Amino acid sequence: MKIGFYQGCCFQGQDAHMFDTMRKVFEKLGVELELLEETTCCGGNTIEEEERELSYAINLRNIALSEAKGLDMLISCNTCYMVIAKAKLAADKNKKLKEKMNRLLKAEGLEYKGSAKIYHLLDFLRDVVGYEKIREAVVNPLTGVKVVPYYGCHVLYPKEIAVDNSDNPSSLEEILKALGAEVVSDYECKDVCCGYHSFYTDKNMTLRKLDRILNSVKEVSGDIIATPCPLCFKAFDIYQAKMESPPNVPSAFLTELMAYAFGLSREESGLKYHLIKVPV
Amino acid sequence: METVTLKIFRYDPDKDNVPYYKDYEVPVEGTLLNALLYIKDNLDPTLSFRAFCRSEVCGSCAVRVNGKTKLACKTPMRELYEIWKGKPLKVEPLNHMKVIKDLVTDIDEPVEKMKTLMPWLVPDPSVVPSDPMHESIIYPEEMELYKDQIHCMLCFSCYSACEAVEDNERYRGPFAFSRAYRFQVDRRDIETAKDRRIRYAISGGLWSCVQCQKCLHVCPKGVKPAEDIQNLRRRSIRKGFTDKPGAKKLKHYVDWIYATGQINRLYLPAEVYGDSEAVEVLKSAYKSMGAEVWEVPKPVKGLLKFRDTYLEVLSKSEEKAMNIDFSHVREIDRLVSDFFKADVCTILDRALSKSYESKGLVDRLKSLLGGN
Numbered sequence: 001m002k003i004g005f006y007q008g009c010c011f012q013g014q015d016a017h018m019f020d021t022m023r024k025v026f027e028k029l030g031v032e033l034e035l036l037e038e039t040t041c042c043g044g045n046t047i048e049e050e051e052r053e054l055s056y057a058i059n060l061r062n063i064a065l066s067e068a069k070g071l072d073m074l075i076s077c078n079t080c081y082m083v084i085a086k087a088k089l090a091a092d093k094n095k096k097l098k099e100k101m102n103r104l105l106k107a108e109g110l111e112y113k114g115s116a117k118i119y120h121l122l123d124f125l126r127d128v129v130g131y132e133k134i135r136e137a138v139v140n141p142l143t144g145v146k147v148v149p150y151y152g153c154h155v156l157y158p159k160e161i162a163v164d165n166s167d168n169p170s171s172l173e174e175i176l177k178a179l180g181a182e183v184v185s186d187y188e189c190k191d192v193c194c195g196y197h198s199f200y201t202d203k204n205m206t207l208r209k210l211d212r213i214l215n216s217v218k219e220v221s222g223d224i225i226a227t228p229c230p231l232c233f234k235a236f237d238i239y240q241a242k243m244e245s246p247p248n249v250p251s252a253f254l255t256e257l258m259a260y261a262f263g264l265s266r267e268e269s270g271l272k273y274h275l276i277k278v279p280v
Numbered sequence: 281m282e283t284v285t286l287k288i289f290r291y292d293p294d295k296d297n298v299p300y301y302k303d304y305e306v307p308v309e310g311t312l313l314n315a316l317l318y319i320k321d322n323l324d325p326t327l328s329f330r331a332f333c334r335s336e337v338c339g340s341c342a343v344r345v346n347g348k349t350k351l352a353c354k355t356p357m358r359e360l361y362e363i364w365k366g367k368p369l370k371v372e373p374l375n376h377m378k379v380i381k382d383l384v385t386d387i388d389e390p391v392e393k394m395k396t397l398m399p400w401l402v403p404d405p406s407v408v409p410s411d412p413m414h415e416s417i418i419y420p421e422e423m424e425l426y427k428d429q430i431h432c433m434l435c436f437s438c439y440s441a442c443e444a445v446e447d448n449e450r451y452r453g454p455f456a457f458s459r460a461y462r463f464q465v466d467r468r469d470i471e472t473a474k475d476r477r478i479r480y481a482i483s484g485g486l487w488s489c490v491q492c493q494k495c496l497h498v499c500p501k502g503v504k505p506a507e508d509i510q511n512l513r514r515r516s517i518r519k520g521f522t523d524k525p526g527a528k529k530l531k532h533y534v535d536w537i538y539a540t541g542q543i544n545r546l547y548l549p550a551e552v553y554g555d556s557e558a559v560e561v562l563k564s565a566y567k568s569m570g571a572e573v574w575e576v577p578k579p580v581k582g583l584l585k586f587r588d589t590y591l592e593v594l595s596k597s598e599e600k601a602m603n604i605d606f607s608h609v610r611e612i613d614r615l616v617s618d619f620f621k622a623d624v625c626t627i628l629d630r631a632l633s634k635s636y637e638s639k640g641l642v643d644r645l646k647s648l649l650g651g652n
């Protein structure tokens with residue numbers, strides 16, 4: 001099957017290798033990712049501070065580009081997912097807004113119909129691919145690796161766009177189990193904000209969040225923290241290195257672990273390049 | 281009858297040295313408030329909790345269940361039973377507040393914090409008639425601006441769930457900002473009051489909100505504090521508070537997305553914190569990780585049409601925080617063409633269609649172009 005892949009900022013430019021890994025992982029699962037090349041940055045839940053309708057326009061345009069290809073859309077970043085899902089929700093609920101935005105998009109020959117489904121990595125893997133298929137693709141199970149699942153905020157909150165049960169989610173645990181990992185999910189910080197977004201508004205807040213989350217991973221003797229959000233991953237890997245006394249907790253973006261379990265090398269999966277060394 | 285265990289937080293500061301949890305077996309029916317009343321009536325009259333209206337109006341019954349903030353009279357026991365698969369439910373008082381007894385918390389601190397944001401109307405005499413017998417009219421369009429915010433019932437669910445309160449004691453709280461915003465957009469409120477309110481909001485942590493969305497997730501009344509905070513940030517920038525890191529971050533987003541369709545995380549540290557070395561540091565850090573860095577993002581296909589759409593929205597906006605800085609955009613344009621020494625879209629597309637692998641792409645491109 002084929003799905004429209006939304007890159008956002010995290011799967012291109014300096015992070016293009018993350019897209020390479022993602023593409024290989026989905027190849028093994030029989031899914032072809034078709035890049036939605038004309039899409040732009042979702043505005044990172046920041047452009048709303050300039051003008052909320054600008055965020056709607058940008059993101060309905062992003063969805064319209066997927067619809068123009070007759071494809072559903074896969075978004076592999078929590079924040080991009082939340083922002084795009086909110087724009088969809090607003091347009092689907094408010095006919096006037098939808099018409100207004102479509103008048104704008106018409107100049108580009110685009111139309112937002114509302115026909116494309118939008119998926120985050122987690123619900124796409126759970127509902128479209130299925131845990132069984134993931135299990136079958138594993139050749140190098142993560143046996144004995146204590147993986148601590150971390151969801152982040154924007155896939156669980158707000159409830160209108162959540163891809164799993166906001167109070168007691170399970171999809172990430174199930175995927176990690178399918179990879180053969182030992183899942184340690186009984187800890188406090190599964191959905192504590194990673195602090196990524198406050199790095200450029202209130203840096204101390206970021207450092208305090210990281211301190212709390214990463215130390216709670218240590219408390220439950222986790223080997224590595226795994227997240228389905230590239231931004232949370234960056235906070236854990238890159239911003240952790242900026243902490244005064246980094247707790248030295250390795251982290252991974254979910255598809256990197258999948259790649260490794262599916263038999264790709266440490267290099268191909270991207271695990272080799274983390275600032276905080278990964279034990280596998 | 282199906283039952284479930286409630287593990288309830290108990291603490292009486294007059295008697296107990298430390299809090300403890302006590303188990304109660306309650307029927308899986310009605311709401312969580314029904315279950316608490318069931319305990320009080322049938323099992324243990326000493327249990328204290330607040331509740332009054334039993335119908336999501338008074339805002340007094342919010343508690344936490346397995347760490348998640350819930351309005352007791354709105355939460356069906358069946359739902360909790362199913363979410364937590366019949367396991368015991370830990371019921372605790374709201375977070376970030378002092379406990380008076382058991383599930384009863386002291387609301388003084390958040391209320392005092394709220395007051396520092398002037399959540400009241402300071403009438404503008406040119407708008408509000410001085411004769412109290414005269415009507416002070418509010419039109420439906422004006423009401424639209426704060427029709428959700430006025431439903432806040434001070435249940436403190438958002439305050440309990442807030443990530444900014446958790447790590448910044450001075451942070452005023454989601455509901456407090458929503459209430460401040462409600463008056464900030466009221467036409468009857470005098471401009472000098474709006475100026476002060478924005479200053480108080482900034483010192484009260486306006487830029488500390490991490491945008492986790494938990495406040496609007498838990499609010500039983502459909503208030504969206506996270507979005508009101510974005511709106512207040514916009515208004516603070518309009519009022520000239522452009523030196524905050526958050527305001528500079530927004531400028532980066534506004535200009536770069538217009539210019540290239542993307543933000544540029546290499547230049548963010550320089551543009552926000554004036555850290556101009558960061559560009560080189562980041563580039564070499566990425567290189568050591570085996571990833572090659574594109575100094576400028578690849579402008580998206582169809583960029584010029586996208587720019588038109590972008591400009592069209594902003595030209596019609598009455599409330600935008602700032603204008604696009606076109607001299608900045610021209611600099612970015614120059615960066616793009618200098619770096620790629622050619623029409624970037626064509627070349628990158630050609631390279632990408634030959635091979636999907638990104639590693640080494642820039643070097644390959646440069647050799648293709650005869651550059652260095």
Ligand code: SF4
Pocket residue numbers: 438441442443444445453454488489490491492493494495496505506509
């Ligand atoms: S979005 Fe901001 S105000 Fe709302 S709960 Fe999160 S940190 Fe607090």
Ligand code: SF4
Pocket residue numbers: 339431432433434435436437438439454455458498499500501502503505
């Ligand atoms: S904003 Fe909503 S959650 Fe917060 S105090 Fe008001 S009613 Fe309660």
Ligand code: FES
Pocket residue numbers: 330331332333334335336337338339340341342351352353354
């Ligand atoms: S008892 Fe009044 S809101 Fe629940």
